[in-house]
Amino acid sequence: MRQGIVRRVADLALQIEPDRHVVLQWILHTPLPALGGQTTFELACEGQGERVITLLNHVLLQPGNTPPRLPQARAMH
Template identity: 75%
Template structure:
């Protein structure tokens, strides 16, 4: 794992979500649909943390008045 990538992701995520506990939970437990349903931590461990950085950067650079939110996995479908 590249040293410091999780810290970089956390710093960017904190610009979107100021709650540190929520950011840590997101990094460790939230599968990201646009990144193959892997968590940020899994991606970082596999040397792909820069993909998360790019995703967060895109969110932070979106034009308009909409406040960005951390990407979430879709809720389970009801049958």
């Protein structure tokens, strides 16, 4: 795993969510359905961190007045 990719992900995530603790928990524990249900950390360990970068860039570039949010796992109903 390259530390650089995790840092890049964290830097982008902090543009969406300024709370470092929330970002760390998101990186380590939040499965991303759009990326096969793996966490950011798992993807980075597998050399797939660029996929998370792409996802976060997409979130940041969304038009509209709604503030961007970190991608989350879908709630079970």
